[in-house]
Amino acid sequence: MTSTVDAIDATAVGDASAFFEQVVLACKPLILRGACRDWPVLTAARQSDARLFEYLNASASERAAEAFAGDAGIAGRYHYAEGLDGFNFERRTLPVRDALAAVAECAAAGDRGDLYLGSLPADSYFPDFAAANMLPWLPPKVGPRLWVGTASTVACHYDRFDNVACCIAGERRFTLFPPDAIGDLYVGPIDHTMAGQPVGLAVGSAPGDPRYPRFEAWRDDALIADLAPGDALYMPKLWWHQVEARGRVNLLVNYWWDAFAAGPDSPFTAMMLAMATLAERPAGERAAWRAFFDHYVFRPERHPLEHLPPERHGILGPLDQNRGRIRAMVMQWLRGGR
Template sequence: MMTRPLREWAADDPALRDPTAFREKVAMGGEPVLIRGYAQSWPLLQAAQISDRTVCDYLRRHDSGKRPQVMLGDPAIEGRYFYRDGLDGLNFERIEMSIDDALDRMLAHAEDPALPSAYLGSLVTPAYLPGLVDAHPCALAPPGVAMRLWIGNASHVACHYDAYENFACVLAGRRRFTLYPPDAIGDLYVGPIDFTLAGQPVSMAAADRDHPQRYPRFARAEARKLVVELEPGDALYLPKLWWHQVEALSPFNIMANFWWDAFAIGPDAPMLAMLLAMITLGERPEADRKAFRAYFDHFVFRPDGHPLAHLPPEKRGVLRDLAGGGYGQIRAMIMRTLRGQ
C-alpha cells in the first residue's frame, strides 16, 4: 500500500469557494484530495444524523414523481454488484420503481439483511429531487453541474474510473475508497468496455481476490493503492481517470457527487479521441503504432512544449490558439472527414 497519505484541504479553504480557484489550486495537481467536514451544514446530512427514516422522509418530500432504475441484489451477493461467473450477465437486476418504493426496500433490508438489497445510483437531483438543489450548493463546481445522489444499503461498487472530475460527499453512513492512479491501468486487468455494470469498464482483478494467479500483475497495482474512509460530511476530490473501488459500510448510505471536466475547452470528450484511435490504430503492426505514437507525443502530449514553437505565433495556423478559433476549425475538418466529404 502507498505510504504517502492523501493531501488534505481545510473545508473553509478559499480554493474551495470558486471553480477557477479550485481548478488552479487543486485540480491542476492531478491527485486526490480529502476534505474533512465539507458538507456538515447540508440539510440531507443533518436529517441523516437524526435517523435513516428521517432522511428518507426528507427525500420523499422533494420527490418529483419520476421513476428511476434501481439495482436489486440477492442477499447472497452481499452487496457486491458485479458480473455473473463467465461474464454471461450481471448478478443483480435493474428495475424501474418509484423513489418511495426504493427507499422502503432499503430500509427493510437495513432491518433484515435476508431481504434483497437495493441501490439507487447517479440520481440526477434537478430531475428527481429538484427541491434539494438550492439547499446543497457546491461552490467549487462550475455553474450548471448537477448534484447526483447514490443511495443504498451496504454495497461494494467495483473498481472503475470516471472520465470527469469527481467531487463526492458522504452524507449518511461511511464509505471506504480504494484508489489506484491512472497509470496502473495495465495492472488492473480491465473488463469489457461495451458490456459494463454502469457505464465505465471495471477492474476484474480488484474484484477477484480468490484467484490471484489469473492476474499476476495486480500485485504491482496493490503496492500503489491508497485507502481512505469517509465519515458523514467528509468529501473526496478524484481527478478524472483515477481508479476507485467504493464500499458503503453502513446498512443505509447516502453520497452526493458532482462530475465535470475542469479542463475542457470545447464539447468533445477526450475518450472519444481514444475510441477513434482504437479503431484506427489499435490493430496496426507494431512499427506503424510506434510511428504514430511519436506523432501523438509531438502534437498531443507535447513533452517538449508546443509542437510549432519554432514558428512565430501568427504562423502556427489552427494550432495558434486551440481554445480560440483553432478548436472550431479542427473540429470542422474532423466532421467533414467522418462524413466522407
C-alpha cells in the same frame, strides 16, 4: 503498502477560482474534510435513518428509478456473474418513493439482500435538493446526483469526468489507482458493463489469484480515502476507484463535470476513433503514430512549432482561437473529403 489520500479542511478552500487553483489543477485526489458540514440533508441523516428518508421523500418526484437488487449471497458486492455473460444482481424499476421504502426495509431486515439506487439526478428525482444543499465551488450548471442504498461495494471503475463525491450517511471507503495502472487491472469489456463504465476485474481478488498476475505489482500500492459523513473527495477523471458503502443506510451525493472542457468534443471519443483506426496496424506503424501523437497532442517537451514565430503557427496556434478550425477539418475528413 497502501497509503491514504491527502486531506485538507474544506474551510481552507475559498471560492470557485480557489477551488480550481488549489484542488483541481493538480489532477490528484484530495479529501475535503467537512465540505458538507452545513447541509440540511446531513443534519437529517445524523438524526436517524428514518429522518433521512423523511427528508428525501419530502422532495421526491413521481418518477421511476432503476435499482440494483442483490440477494444476501453477494454481500452487497455488485459484479459480473461467472463467465461475464451476466451479472450477480437484477435491475428493478420502481417509483422513487417506493424504491426508498424498499431500501429502508432491506436495511432494517439485514438478511433480505441489498438494494442500491445510483446516479439519480437531483433535478429529476429530488427537485428541491440542489438549492438546499450546495457546494459553492462548482459551475452553476453542474447538478448533484444521489446514490442511496444499503451496504455495498461498487466495482473498481473510472469516470470520464472530474468528480466531487460527498458522503452524507454511512462511511465510504474509496480504493484508488492512478490512470497508468490500467494495463494491470485486467479491465473488463467496454460495451458490456454493469453501469456504463468498464471495471478492473482484478481489484478485490484474493492475493496471488493466478488469473491476474500483473495486478500483484499494484495490490499494495492503492490509495485509500475514508470519508465520514460531511466529508467530500475530489477525484480527477480517469482515476480508478472501488467504492465501499459501509453503513446500514448510505447516501452519497456526487457532482460530475469536465473541469478543463473548452469545446463540445470528448477526449474519450477521440480515443475510440484512434483505436478504430490504429489499434491493429503493424507494430512499426503504431510506433510511428505514437511519435506523432506525442509530438502534436501530448507535447511532453515543447510546442511542435516552437522554432517558428507565433504568427506562423497557423492551425497549431492557441487552441481557443483554432479549435473550431481543427474540428471543421476533422468533420470534413470524416465525411470523406480531403
